[in-house]
Amino acid sequence: xxxxxxxxxxxxxxxxxxxxxxxxxxxxxxxxxxxxxxxxxxxxxxxxxxxxxxxxxxxxxxxxxxxxxxxxxxxxxxxxxxxxxxxxxxxxxxxxxxxxxxxxxxxxxxxxxxxxxxxxxxxxxxxxxxxxxxxxxxxxxxxxxxxxxxxxxxxxxxxxxxxxxxxxxxxxxxxxxxxxxxxxxxxxxxxxxxxxxxxxxxxxxxxxxxxxxxxxxxxxxxxxxxxxxxxxxxxxxxxxxxxxxxxxxxxxxxxxxxxxxxxxxxxxxxxxxxxxxxxxxxxxxxxxxxxxxxxxxxxxxxxxxxxxxxxxxxxxxxxxxxxxxxxxxxxxxxxxxxxxxxxxxxxxxxxxxxxxxxxxxxxxxxxx
Numbered sequence: 001x002x003x004x005x006x007x008x009x010x011x012x013x014x015x016x017x018x019x020x021x022x023x024x025x026x027x028x029x030x031x032x033x034x035x036x037x038x039x040x041x042x043x044x045x046x047x048x049x050x051x052x053x054x055x056x057x058x059x060x061x062x063x064x065x066x067x068x069x070x071x072x073x074x075x076x077x078x079x080x081x082x083x084x085x086x087x088x089x090x091x092x093x094x095x096x097x098x099x100x101x102x103x104x105x106x107x108x109x110x111x112x113x114x115x116x117x118x119x120x121x122x123x124x125x126x127x128x129x130x131x132x133x134x135x136x137x138x139x140x141x142x143x144x145x146x147x148x149x150x151x152x153x154x155x156x157x158x159x160x161x162x163x164x165x166x167x168x169x170x171x172x173x174x175x176x177x178x179x180x181x182x183x184x185x186x187x188x189x190x191x192x193x194x195x196x197x198x199x200x201x202x203x204x205x206x207x208x209x210x211x212x213x214x215x216x217x218x219x220x221x222x223x224x225x226x227x228x229x230x231x232x233x234x235x236x237x238x239x240x241x242x243x244x245x246x247x248x249x250x251x252x253x254x255x256x257x258x259x260x261x262x263x264x265x266x267x268x269x270x271x272x273x274x275x276x277x278x279x280x281x282x283x284x285x286x287x288x289x290x291x292x293x294x295x296x297x298x299x300x301x302x303x304x305x306x307x308x309x310x311x312x313x314x315x316x317x318x319x320x321x322x323x324x325x326x327x328x329x330x331x332x333x334x335x336x337x338x339x340x341x342x343x344x345x346x347x348x349x350x351x352x353x354x355x356x357x358x359x360x361x362x363x364x365x366x367x368x
Contacts, residue, residue, distance in 0.1 A: 022050030025101045036103045046103040053101050055085040120199040127166030132194045137163055141205065141325070147242060154209040154235075156323050157242055162203040169194075202252065204243060208235045209321040216276050225273075274318040274326060286319065288312050291344075292337040313337050 026033040036046050060083045068075045075081065090098040095105075122138040140163040149155035214227030244254040280286020282303040283295035292313045293306040313334045315326055322329055342349055 017056040018050055018054050021054030021056070022046075025050065025053050026103075029101045032101055032103045039104075042104050045106055049101065049103055049105050052089045052095075052105070055089050057085050059084050121161075121202055122194070122199060123161070123163045123201055123203045124169050124194065124198060125163055125166035126194070127169075131166060131169065135194060139163075144325075145246070153323065155238065157206060157208045157239060158324055159242065159246065160205045160207075160325065162205045164201075164203050200252065202247060202250065204246075205325075206239050206243065207322070207324055207326075208239065209323050210235050212275060212321060214275075274315045274321065277312045277316040278319040279317045280319065288317050291340040292317055292333070311337060311341070 026036070036042055062081045062083060064075050064077050064079050064081055066077050089095075092098055122135060123140075125137055126132050126135055139161055141160045144158055144160045147157040147159070210230075210233045214225055214230065217224055217226050240254070247254040277287040277294075279288050279290060279292070280295075281289070283297055283301075283305075284303060286295070288294055288311075289304065289306060292311045294310040294312060296302075296305040296307050315330050317333065318326070318329070339349070341347070
């Protein structure tokens, strides 16, 4: 229950406190208010300053796991520690005039939440009609990084850049709040998702190999995936390490799929689920044969007998993980199945280029 209370209340309390506290600071500092009104380009810096000034998260209690010396203070393993955000955000050794509210404070190394990548990549779709006129959407699956383990195929990774659909743009701040990204949520409210820190948000598609231990079961007349240990697959640890290093190179902070930490109950997400009707040599080893025909599982049928005319031709027939974007593999399997279907049923395929008819002249419509 405490987890759901955190999800339900944390974003509300911290966001509302920062907005109201920031507004109060502007009211109490009319010169800074006037400066911000005259220079709207300072909004991002002002949002940082509001977070520093308000410090909506007041404190955390932690336990030291090792001996450590912080400035002149000795900390021993096992001691309880109070981390005070308002105190740290007014540290004279870090901030010039720490007790003054300045909308143009720069640098502003407050410790409210993490920063994103500095270079805008525009990895959020704009939809149609365009939500933001004149904004070019960034690259999507235009290149890839291959991390190859020649000794063990299962350890190889392929990473591609992606773009989030425009439908997710309005809810991005809500998705990131449980991951500690209040800063991004606040700035996106002020400057908009396409101009705030989410302009530098990088989305990655990663493919590799897992243990294929999930099961499809029929429950209450619905197909359900059972894979309770999916989040503990070793591949995710390798992926986290690779992505954290990759994002760090661009000056960002790695955030795991925000859906996986909120509405999905800590389970990972996938864009290309494969398997479920895997290909095999006989019905005891798969659901379809090499031609994608469905095996006949009825009593009395042979182990390689199939249902006449029943095919499954999509990613579900893959008998194992692929470790690459499956588009071309699925296409090749589908085309191969169609060639076999044609031969088995005496059908011919004409794959020669077709001549494009020339455009006919169209006159004015006749009067009616």
